[in-house]
Amino acid sequence: GENVEQHPSTLSVQEGDSAVIKCTYSDSASNYFPWYKQELGKRPQLIIDIRSNVGEKKDQRIAVTLNKTAKHFSLHITETQPEDSAVYFCAASRGGGSNYKLTFGKGTLLTVNP
Protein backbone atom coordinates (compact mmCIF):
# COMPACT_ATOMS: atom_id res chain seq x y z
CA GLY A 1 0.00 0.00 0.00
CA GLU A 2 0.88 3.67 -0.08
CA ASN A 3 3.46 5.03 2.38
CA VAL A 4 3.90 8.75 2.97
CA GLU A 5 6.96 10.12 4.75
CA GLN A 6 6.91 13.71 6.04
CA HIS A 7 9.83 15.90 7.17
CA PRO A 8 10.63 17.63 9.38
CA SER A 9 8.52 16.57 12.34
CA THR A 10 8.98 19.98 13.95
CA LEU A 11 9.86 23.32 12.41
CA SER A 12 10.42 26.64 14.13
CA VAL A 13 10.72 29.89 12.16
CA GLN A 14 10.71 33.59 12.84
CA GLU A 15 7.71 35.62 11.78
CA GLY A 16 8.17 36.75 8.20
CA ASP A 17 10.44 33.88 7.25
CA SER A 18 9.48 31.09 4.86
CA ALA A 19 8.69 27.52 5.88
CA VAL A 20 9.01 24.39 3.76
CA ILE A 21 7.62 20.96 4.59
CA LYS A 22 8.47 17.98 2.43
CA CYS A 23 6.73 14.67 1.76
CA THR A 24 7.62 11.60 -0.24
CA TYR A 25 5.22 8.88 -1.38
CA SER A 26 5.74 5.32 -2.52
CA ASP A 27 2.84 4.53 -4.87
CA SER A 28 3.59 5.80 -8.38
CA ALA A 29 -0.14 5.55 -9.16
CA SER A 30 -1.01 8.24 -6.59
CA ASN A 31 -2.38 11.31 -8.33
CA TYR A 32 -3.88 13.54 -5.62
CA PHE A 33 -1.86 15.29 -2.91
CA PRO A 34 -3.64 17.46 -0.32
CA TRP A 35 -2.27 19.42 2.62
CA TYR A 36 -4.20 19.82 5.85
CA LYS A 37 -3.70 22.30 8.68
CA GLN A 38 -4.69 21.38 12.22
CA GLU A 39 -4.70 24.03 14.92
CA LEU A 40 -4.45 22.93 18.52
CA GLY A 41 -7.62 21.16 19.61
CA LYS A 42 -9.29 21.61 16.24
CA ARG A 43 -10.10 19.41 13.27
CA PRO A 44 -7.76 19.06 10.25
CA GLN A 45 -8.76 21.42 7.44
CA LEU A 46 -7.78 21.28 3.79
CA ILE A 47 -5.63 24.26 2.84
CA ILE A 48 -4.36 23.36 -0.61
CA ASP A 49 -4.12 20.37 -2.91
CA ILE A 50 -2.45 19.41 -6.16
CA ARG A 51 -3.12 16.79 -8.78
CA SER A 52 -0.51 14.89 -10.74
CA ASN A 53 -1.09 16.79 -13.97
CA VAL A 54 0.12 20.02 -12.32
CA GLY A 55 3.64 20.82 -11.10
CA GLU A 56 2.87 23.78 -8.86
CA LYS A 57 -0.13 25.50 -7.33
CA LYS A 58 -0.31 28.73 -5.36
CA ASP A 59 -2.87 30.31 -3.10
CA GLN A 60 -1.76 33.62 -1.64
CA ARG A 61 1.08 32.83 0.79
CA ILE A 62 1.00 29.07 0.36
CA ALA A 63 2.16 26.96 -2.54
CA VAL A 64 2.62 23.29 -3.24
CA THR A 65 5.07 21.75 -5.68
CA LEU A 66 5.04 18.21 -7.04
CA ASN A 67 7.85 16.17 -8.57
CA LYS A 68 6.27 13.00 -9.92
CA THR A 69 9.56 11.53 -11.09
CA ALA A 70 11.07 11.77 -7.62
CA LYS A 71 7.73 11.05 -5.94
CA HIS A 72 7.89 14.00 -3.61
CA PHE A 73 5.84 17.12 -2.97
CA SER A 74 6.34 20.12 -0.76
CA LEU A 75 4.37 22.84 1.01
CA HIS A 76 5.82 26.33 0.97
CA ILE A 77 4.56 29.08 3.26
CA THR A 78 5.95 32.55 2.71
CA GLU A 79 5.86 35.55 5.04
CA THR A 80 4.87 33.36 7.94
CA GLN A 81 2.60 34.76 10.65
CA PRO A 82 1.91 33.54 14.20
CA GLU A 83 -1.49 32.24 13.07
CA ASP A 84 0.32 29.84 10.74
CA SER A 85 1.44 27.93 13.85
CA ALA A 86 -0.22 24.51 13.63
CA VAL A 87 0.37 20.88 12.68
CA TYR A 88 0.47 20.34 8.93
CA PHE A 89 -0.27 16.99 7.32
CA CYS A 90 0.43 15.89 3.79
CA ALA A 91 -1.48 13.03 2.18
CA ALA A 92 -1.56 11.02 -1.02
CA SER A 93 -4.22 9.08 -2.89
CA ARG A 94 -4.88 7.31 -6.16
CA GLY A 95 -7.97 9.44 -6.33
CA GLY A 96 -10.65 6.99 -7.37
CA GLY A 97 -11.70 3.58 -8.55
CA SER A 98 -11.45 0.83 -6.00
CA ASN A 99 -8.82 2.76 -4.04
CA TYR A 100 -10.52 5.76 -2.47
CA LYS A 101 -8.53 6.40 0.67
CA LEU A 102 -6.06 9.06 1.75
CA THR A 103 -2.77 8.05 3.33
CA PHE A 104 -1.39 10.72 5.64
CA GLY A 105 2.11 11.64 6.70
CA LYS A 106 2.80 11.86 10.43
CA GLY A 107 2.60 15.63 10.52
CA THR A 108 4.86 18.64 11.04
CA LEU A 109 4.46 20.96 14.02
CA LEU A 110 5.17 24.46 12.72
CA THR A 111 5.86 27.17 15.28
CA VAL A 112 6.09 30.78 14.10
CA ASN A 113 7.84 32.94 16.68
CA PRO A 114 6.81 36.62 16.83
Place this chain on the structure above:
Amino acid sequence: DAGITQSPRYKITETGRQVTLMCHQTWSHSYMFWYRQDLGHGLRLIYYSAAADITDKGEVPDGYVVSRSKTENFPLTLESATRSQTSVYFCASNFPEAFFGQGTRLTVV
Protein backbone atom coordinates in the same frame (compact mmCIF):
# COMPACT_ATOMS: atom_id res chain seq x y z
CA ASP B 1 -26.78 22.66 10.61
CA ALA B 2 -25.06 21.47 7.48
CA GLY B 3 -21.77 19.69 7.85
CA ILE B 4 -20.27 16.73 9.61
CA THR B 5 -20.75 16.22 13.33
CA GLN B 6 -19.41 13.70 15.81
CA SER B 7 -20.79 12.66 19.15
CA PRO B 8 -19.90 12.53 21.89
CA ARG B 9 -17.05 15.06 21.93
CA TYR B 10 -15.51 13.47 25.01
CA LYS B 11 -15.93 9.99 26.42
CA ILE B 12 -14.39 8.10 29.30
CA THR B 13 -15.04 4.38 29.42
CA GLU B 14 -13.73 1.36 31.23
CA THR B 15 -11.66 -1.44 29.80
CA GLY B 16 -13.84 -4.15 28.32
CA ARG B 17 -16.89 -2.00 27.73
CA GLN B 18 -18.47 -1.51 24.33
CA VAL B 19 -18.61 2.06 23.11
CA THR B 20 -20.00 3.60 19.95
CA LEU B 21 -18.84 6.84 18.39
CA MET B 22 -21.32 8.54 16.13
CA CYS B 23 -20.73 10.43 12.90
CA HIS B 24 -23.40 12.25 10.91
CA GLN B 25 -23.06 14.30 7.71
CA THR B 26 -25.67 16.36 5.94
CA TRP B 27 -23.93 16.74 2.56
CA SER B 28 -24.99 13.32 1.21
CA HIS B 29 -21.34 12.49 0.54
CA SER B 30 -20.87 8.91 -0.61
CA TYR B 31 -17.50 8.43 1.04
CA MET B 32 -16.92 8.40 4.78
CA PHE B 33 -13.87 7.59 6.88
CA TRP B 34 -12.77 6.97 10.45
CA TYR B 35 -9.27 7.94 11.60
CA ARG B 36 -7.53 7.85 14.92
CA GLN B 37 -4.93 10.43 15.84
CA ASP B 38 -2.11 9.63 18.22
CA LEU B 39 1.04 11.58 18.97
CA GLY B 40 3.83 10.43 16.71
CA HIS B 41 1.52 8.49 14.41
CA GLY B 42 -0.45 11.18 12.66
CA LEU B 43 -3.83 10.17 11.24
CA ARG B 44 -4.32 6.47 10.78
CA LEU B 45 -7.25 5.06 8.85
CA ILE B 46 -9.46 2.61 10.74
CA TYR B 47 -12.34 1.96 8.34
CA TYR B 48 -13.81 3.61 5.30
CA SER B 49 -16.97 3.40 3.23
CA ALA B 50 -17.84 4.18 -0.39
CA ALA B 51 -21.62 4.05 0.12
CA ALA B 52 -24.29 2.58 2.33
CA ASP B 53 -23.57 -1.08 3.05
CA ILE B 54 -20.05 -0.88 1.58
CA THR B 55 -17.18 -0.75 4.06
CA ASP B 56 -13.46 -1.55 3.92
CA LYS B 57 -10.73 -2.04 6.47
CA GLY B 58 -8.05 0.58 6.78
CA GLU B 59 -4.63 0.48 8.36
CA VAL B 60 -5.67 -0.26 11.97
CA PRO B 61 -9.08 -2.02 12.01
CA ASP B 62 -8.53 -4.56 14.80
CA GLY B 63 -10.93 -4.09 17.71
CA TYR B 64 -13.30 -1.85 15.76
CA VAL B 65 -16.56 -2.48 13.93
CA VAL B 66 -18.42 -0.15 11.59
CA SER B 67 -21.78 -0.13 9.89
CA ARG B 68 -23.37 2.10 7.32
CA SER B 69 -27.07 1.45 6.84
CA LYS B 70 -27.74 5.08 5.82
CA THR B 71 -25.59 7.36 3.68
CA GLU B 72 -25.48 10.09 6.34
CA ASN B 73 -24.39 7.98 9.32
CA PHE B 74 -21.19 6.04 9.92
CA PRO B 75 -20.92 4.81 13.54
CA LEU B 76 -17.71 3.30 14.88
CA THR B 77 -17.98 0.68 17.64
CA LEU B 78 -15.23 -0.49 19.94
CA GLU B 79 -16.43 -3.96 20.84
CA SER B 80 -14.36 -4.35 24.00
CA ALA B 81 -12.39 -1.20 24.72
CA THR B 82 -8.69 -1.44 25.60
CA ARG B 83 -6.33 1.22 26.95
CA SER B 84 -4.48 1.22 23.63
CA GLN B 85 -7.65 2.58 22.04
CA THR B 86 -7.36 5.80 24.03
CA SER B 87 -7.09 8.34 21.24
CA VAL B 88 -8.75 11.18 19.37
CA TYR B 89 -11.08 9.85 16.70
CA PHE B 90 -11.95 11.80 13.60
CA CYS B 91 -14.71 11.07 11.14
CA ALA B 92 -14.44 12.52 7.64
CA SER B 93 -16.58 12.58 4.53
CA ASN B 94 -16.10 13.13 0.81
CA PHE B 95 -13.29 11.99 -1.45
CA PRO B 96 -10.74 13.01 -2.42
CA GLU B 97 -11.23 16.37 -0.67
CA ALA B 98 -12.01 15.17 2.84
CA PHE B 99 -13.93 17.21 5.41
CA PHE B 100 -13.37 16.29 9.03
CA GLY B 101 -15.68 16.27 12.01
CA GLN B 102 -14.61 18.02 15.22
CA GLY B 103 -13.31 14.82 16.76
CA THR B 104 -14.08 12.61 19.76
CA ARG B 105 -11.54 12.34 22.56
CA LEU B 106 -11.87 8.83 23.99
CA THR B 107 -10.16 7.75 27.17
CA VAL B 108 -10.20 4.09 28.20
CA VAL B 109 -9.38 3.56 31.88
